[in-house]
Amino acid sequence: MTEKNYTTVSIPKPLAKKIKKRMEGTGFNSMSSYVTYVLRQVISSMEEEEKAEEFSKEDEEKVKERLRALGYLD
Amino acid sequence: MSTPHGGTLVDHTASKKKSARLKEETREMKSIRLTSGLRKDVQNLANGVYSPLTGFLCGNDFDWVLEESRLSDDTPWTLPIILDVTEEQRKELSIGEEISLLTEEEEPFATLEVEELYGFDKKRMARKIYGTEDQDHPGVKRVMNMKDHLVGGDILQFKKNSTDFEKFHLTPKETRILFREKGWRTIVGFQTRNVPHMGHEYVQKTALSFVDGIFINPIIGKKKAGDYRDEVILAAYDTLMDKYYLKGRAVMSILEAEMRYAGPKEAVFHAIMRKNFGCTHFIVGRDHAGVGDYYGPYDAQDIFDEFPDLDITPVFFKSFTYCEKCGGAVDGHICPHDDKNRENFSGTKMRNMFKEGKTPPEHMMRPEVAKTVLRYEDKFVGDQK
Ligand SMILES: [Zn+2]
Numbered sequence: 001m002t003e004k005n006y007t008t009v010s011i012p013k014p015l016a017k018k019i020k021k022r023m024e025g026t027g028f029n030s031m032s033s034y035v036t037y038v039l040r041q042v043i044s045s046m047e048e049e050e051k052a053e054e055f056s057k058e059d060e061e062k063v064k065e066r067l068r069a070l071g072y073l074d
Numbered sequence: 075m076s077t078p079h080g081g082t083l084v085d086h087t088a089s090k091k092k093s094a095r096l097k098e099e100t101r102e103m104k105s106i107r108l109t110s111g112l113r114k115d116v117q118n119l120a121n122g123v124y125s126p127l128t129g130f131l132c133g134n135d136f137d138w139v140l141e142e143s144r145l146s147d148d149t150p151w152t153l154p155i156i157l158d159v160t161e162e163q164r165k166e167l168s169i170g171e172e173i174s175l176l177t178e179e180e181e182p183f184a185t186l187e188v189e190e191l192y193g194f195d196k197k198r199m200a201r202k203i204y205g206t207e208d209q210d211h212p213g214v215k216r217v218m219n220m221k222d223h224l225v226g227g228d229i230l231q232f233k234k235n236s237t238d239f240e241k242f243h244l245t246p247k248e249t250r251i252l253f254r255e256k257g258w259r260t261i262v263g264f265q266t267r268n269v270p271h272m273g274h275e276y277v278q279k280t281a282l283s284f285v286d287g288i289f290i291n292p293i294i295g296k297k298k299a300g301d302y303r304d305e306v307i308l309a310a311y312d313t314l315m316d317k318y319y320l321k322g323r324a325v326m327s328i329l330e331a332e333m334r335y336a337g338p339k340e341a342v343f344h345a346i347m348r349k350n351f352g353c354t355h356f357i358v359g360r361d362h363a364g365v366g367d368y369y370g371p372y373d374a375q376d377i378f379d380e381f382p383d384l385d386i387t388p389v390f391f392k393s394f395t396y397c398e399k400c401g402g403a404v405d406g407h408i409c410p411h412d413d414k415n416r417e418n419f420s421g422t423k424m425r426n427m428f429k430e431g432k433t434p435p436e437h438m439m440r441p442e443v444a445k446t447v448l449r450y451e452d453k454f455v456g457d458q459k
Pocket of ligand 1: 397398399400401404409410411415
């Protein structure tokens with residue numbers, strides 16, 4: 001997309017070197033796209049761990065009632 | 075179970091009190107009559123099937139989806155959910171205004187808060203989403219026939235979901251509670267728009283053997299002439315599940331949405347919706363959501379490489395056939411025999427047999443399923459008088 005959707009971050013040069021080495025043979029053609037990929041993976045796995053789901057008690061009961069009526073639950 | 079896409083399950087259905095008020099208030103509002111496809115989009119937005127979306131896309135998100143296959147907050151999103159209006163309608167509407175959305179039968183059922191009105195380039199959209207501007211592509215044709223302007227903004231549904239199949243219609247909130255009650259932690263989703271044959275059963279059960287439960291989720295909506303009618307598909311699955319699946323391990327409910335035939339991008343979209351229903355895995359077949367030869371047979375599988383943050387695991391199946399020597403469905407990984415021992419699970423062939431009132435052989439389709447299909451006089455779209 002247009003450049004306005006991208007920004008630059010600074011990382012230590014030795015790390016950049018390591019990343020470059022890691023990239024070899026991955027099919028990624030730029031360090032930016034590789035780093036983006038890795039960061040998305042890391043961040044999404046952190047978010048995954050964060051939540052437990054909550055519905056209100058009323059909601060739950062109403063839903064279970066319908067599920068029973070339709071034969072999905074005994 | 076999967077966390078809803080974007081983190082929170084959207085619920086944009088109005089409370090009882092608010093619904094009663096909106097029923098009155100919408101009489102005074104400007105209104106837009108929706109097609110059945112758009113009405114389904116509104117229901118899916120309201121029920122959280124399209125979480126994290128809470129309404130029709132505004133211009134910035136629209137651009138992001140086209141260019142990056144992501145929303146402007148970086149959440150993966152491959153197909154734009156948009157509401158098109160005519161030039162005249164656009165002139166009538168103003169930003170910040172609440173308008174009423176009508177069903178095909180002109181019943182008010184939801185409201186929309188107009189957040190943005192914008193134009194769009196249809197050819198660009200066709201190119202970006204479908205990879206072609208060829209109007210023989212049904213998705214492209216649909217885009218080119220859209221009205222010229224788009225309205226973005228949040229929706230709120232104040233009437234119950236309208237569905238022809240009440241018994242099989244579950245919302246993501248309902249499936250999530252259902253899966254939890256069943257004690258399922260890992261769930262594989264299966265998308266279909268067909269009567270199940272032995273090949274489908276093989277894929278489903280192979281996947282099921284690695285997870286706690288399978289969620290069979292036929293897509294119900296506008297279909298091409300010659301496709302099985304929705305009723306027939308549901309009855310066929312009902313029979314199959316009754317006779318050949320464990321009740322504690324398999325659930326079916328419908329997804330009311332229109333096929334867009336966007337191949338790879340639609341495959342990701344299908345996975346996202348199933349994630350919202352609670353699935354942790356999603357089966358992606360050969361040429362998933364494809365049409366004609368616009369996409370390579372495994373494009374819809376390869377695209378998942380671009381989304382390390384999708385948080386639903388795609389399960390890929392190559393093509394599979396029946397092998398008489400193996401005595402069942404096989405793929406290239408498991409069968410050493412050659413082609414003369416094998417027979418394709420040809421949906422077309424089975425459809426043609428049904429058209430002649432014949433029963434497909436048992437190694438192609440369960441006899442109980444075939445019997446169920448044969449019970450219907452009008453099996454296919456376009457058969458009705
Ligand atoms: Zn074999």
